Amino acid sequence: MEAGVAAAVLGASLLHAAWHALVKSSGDRVVALAGMNLVSGAVALALIPFVVLPPAPALAVIAVSVLLHGAYKLALATLYSGAELSRAYPLARGITPLVAMALGYALLGDRHGAVALAGIVVISAGILGLLFEPSAVRLSPLKLGAAIGTGTAVAVYSVVDAYGVRLTGDWLGFTAWLVACDSGAFVAYAIATRRREALRVWRSSWGRTLLSGVLGSVSFGIFMWALGRAQVGAVAALRETSILFAALIGVVLLKDRMTPVRGASTALVALGIAALAWTG
Numbered sequence: 001m002e003a004g005v006a007a008a009v010l011g012a013s014l015l016h017a018a019w020h021a022l023v024k025s026s027g028d029r030v031v032a033l034a035g036m037n038l039v040s041g042a043v044a045l046a047l048i049p050f051v052v053l054p055p056a057p058a059l060a061v062i063a064v065s066v067l068l069h070g071a072y073k074l075a076l077a078t079l080y081s082g083a084e085l086s087r088a089y090p091l092a093r094g095i096t097p098l099v100a101m102a103l104g105y106a107l108l109g110d111r112h113g114a115v116a117l118a119g120i121v122v123i124s125a126g127i128l129g130l131l132f133e134p135s136a137v138r139l140s141p142l143k144l145g146a147a148i149g150t151g152t153a154v155a156v157y158s159v160v161d162a163y164g165v166r167l168t169g170d171w172l173g174f175t176a177w178l179v180a181c182d183s184g185a186f187v188a189y190a191i192a193t194r195r196r197e198a199l200r201v202w203r204s205s206w207g208r209t210l211l212s213g214v215l216g217s218v219s220f221g222i223f224m225w226a227l228g229r230a231q232v233g234a235v236a237a238l239r240e241t242s243i244l245f246a247a248l249i250g251v252v253l254l255k256d257r258m259t260p261v262r263g264a265s266t267a268l269v270a271l272g273i274a275a276l277a278w279t280g
Contacts (some may be wrong), residue, residue: 001230001231001277002004002229003277005229006277007277009226010238012218012219013149013238013239013241015218015222016219016239016242016245017246019212019216020246022212024080025211027201029080030073031196031198031201032188034187035212035213036216037183037213039217040179041182042213042252042258044177044217046177047176051170051172051177052173053157054170055168057167058167058174059166061164062164063180066181068160069157069182069186073186075153076150079092079143079150080149083136088139089127090129090131092147092154093127094240095124095152095154095155095243096151097120097123097124097155099152099155099156100155100236101236103155104162105233107163108162108232110231110232112231112233115278116234116275119275120233122275123238123269124270126269127265127269129264129268131244133259149277154236158232159232161178162235164178164209165227165228171224171228175221175224175225196197234276238276241273244266244269
């Protein structure tokens with residue numbers, strides 16, 4: 001992977017960690033995610049007059065991707081409720097690069113060299129290492145299913161989106177139409193299921209909603225751009241380093257303790273990132 005692409009995806013993963021923190025600290029996570037989609041959808045609609053409509057096969061890919069993104073957001077909302085998050089979230093994020101790499105190999109013909117392959121595996125190992133934090137609690141069956149569903153949905157939509165970008169040959173056009181359709185569908189779902197409560201929360205928390213939407217839009221835009229320039233497994237692995245950024249933010253800004261597990265996980269992820277950057 002080119003060093004510039006790797007650096008951009010790492011920057012996007014930091015933004016990814018920031019908007020996840022905003023959603024995690026919200027009351028109703030479905031409403032918070034839909035509020036973020038209000039902003040990202042508005043950005044996408046503003047871009048649509050300046051991009052080309054994707055061809056019919058790409059529009060079919062977008063339809064499938066909208067379903068996958070919706071499933072991911074519902075699973076994420078479930079994941080963000082309860083004390084099991086400290087164990088469920090690393091599981092969800094740790095399996096994503098491995099599943100994405102396998103699907104990319106099988107469906108897109110992505111081939112990784114030995115060093116890049118090792119880098120992806122090491123990054124996943126570092127993320128999964130957070131499962132062994134002393135404070136982590138045992139997962140309930142519901143949270144275990146939500147964690148696996150979240151990680152799998154991210155991996156599958158990453159591969160589907162990568163295929164759409166490559167099929168279209170225009171990452172910005174494909175992304176604008178995907179985000180517009182996905183945002184519209186999830187906002188409609190939130191209004192249908194939460195009704196006036198969703199509107200009330202968006203009005204009262206407009207600053208948080210706007211910030212999460214801007215962060216999410218930039219982060220996802222970089223992710224889609226990178227999918228058109230690098231193999232999906234490597235991009236997914238770098239994106240999932242957001243969980244380590246979140247842990248480090250806790251240590252630096254919130255004065256959380258740097259545990260041996262966090263230190264070892266951070267070292268493994270840094271080693272994996274170096275391996276992926278070195279292969280470029």
